Amino acid sequence: MEEEKYIQTLFESARKEDPQLSFEEVSRNLETSLNPGVAIVLKDWLLKHIYLNTILVLLAILILSVTVFSGFESKDKQNMLFTEKQDNPHPNEKDISTLGIQEEPPIQIIENTTMPQKEKTIIKETHIKNTPLSKPRLEVSNVKREAHANLPNLDTKSEMIKTTDFIIEKTPEPPIVKSIKAKKQSESKKQDVKLESKKGVRTELETILETALNTADLKNEVFARNAKNEFNQLILVTNGVFDDLIKVDFAGKKVILIKSIHSGSFVVVNDEFVNVQDFKIDGETAILAFKYNSTKVQVELEKIDDIWVCKNTLKNDQQHDQLIKKELLQMAFDDPQMIDIIGKGEFKPFSILANDQLSNKIALHFKGTHLNIVPNLSSRDYSKRVTYMKILNLQIKRKKAVFVFSYLGKTTEINYRKKDENWTIHSYKQTQ
């Protein structure tokens, strides 16, 4: 109750309070708002139409700049004329400074014979001589006009269609222009000579690459051909190993060089492209390593008498490699000595932990049982409950191969030898 009373007293005192803003002040404010001065009106207008004003100001600036620029240009022209006058003190008739408009008397009368006598029109033609005062470079001569006055429905004199042919002849250039042109021509010739000389010199990189790619060995065994037995357009992905802005030819065709597969310029659909892995030039020798269609290729080159020659090519076909590996392993599993090593006593079915040295798509059998191949320890198929034969090393060389594995705590090394294109087991070595 007390609070309500207090509030009521507050409201009462507020009602009784004199206004802080008097009526006179309010009326004065209203009058100034209703009848503003010129300055206020102008200010309001400027603020209201700020976009229009900005556009106007910009236009004014543009016009001013154009006029100033054109003024400069005309000054330049005047200077040019002045210099030309100085260069040519005895001007002939065609000279710019002395030419003027001259109208010659009528020289040709064309009569239309197809028209009736009354409708015959005579066209006076004027020959205009070139009078180059402001634009003095062209001379107009031999102006021909034909009157097509035989239109049936037209009045004779007033309505005619005229066609005009102009033959434009160039006036001889003043000596200063000739000298400038001659200078420019000589400069461009010099540049052409420079470019030609640049074209003539091939970089060592281009030479080496061309030699390496055009090796007969690679052409026969590596690079793909089309149905017509012609080589496909070769795509070379530099991978940033060297500059891709070079020109290299392969089998008479220009090689397409791109920086990476994701360069965006080309979409490489299949694996038939030269994927450069490494490139080294060491004095007189160079090595180019690349992948082409799942084949690893290494080309070794040598410089003999300033000519790069292919010294050796190494190819490592991954598919072929896997087949050899399969052959070697299956040979080992079928060997009776191996059965003694692994299958002594009770045979435990096992899997092969390939350690990324063997493809899991290869099918291997031991005593008629299919062997599961797990690529590595982080593979989803890996399980601790399964007995594994872990491949420690599986290396194939030209005439030798080695297969090292561990099984049930024992490490076994099998050595192979290649004789007359046939692989045979050379020796077993078992360590604890």
Add this chain to the structure above:
Amino acid sequence: MAMSKQQQFLKLYRPVHDQFERFCRARAYGDVPYGDLINDTLLIAFSKMDSLQKEKAFLSYLIGIAIKILSNAKRKKKPITGVDEYVFHNHPDPSSAIEKKFEIEMLYKALSCLPKLQREALILFELTGYSIKEIMEIQNSGSSAVKQRLARGRKELAVIIKNLQAIPREAPKTHIYTSNH
């Protein structure tokens, strides 16, 4: 012709000036300077003078315009929820300096904390002296709604004023100069 219209307008405005000024001061507290609100309202009212049907309803006409201006201004502004400390302590009103008027100032502050319709109903009823019927017309609501607003507004106002009295007034800042000599 324009002057005569202006004079006619001012003649109408003179008797309602006190009430309108009080309304604007209370309603615009913490939102916009009330002087500007009065000026804007009068300008609009003058320009749309022809739409005024009854001279007696001139104050309602002005209040209606002022409410519309305030609602438009609020729409443009960020929504403010709760009591703004700045409004309480730093609102630049010369009257706050005067001890006598402190309580009225506090009332305006408390009113500014109320919901919009409650505040409007209270100001119109208590300060401008409008009847519930008139407020019904202005607020476009029924009588019970206006009565509810008035009752609830009073209650809330009491709580707010109590809280405001509990807040100590900001002491004037003084600079103390000390010398080592």
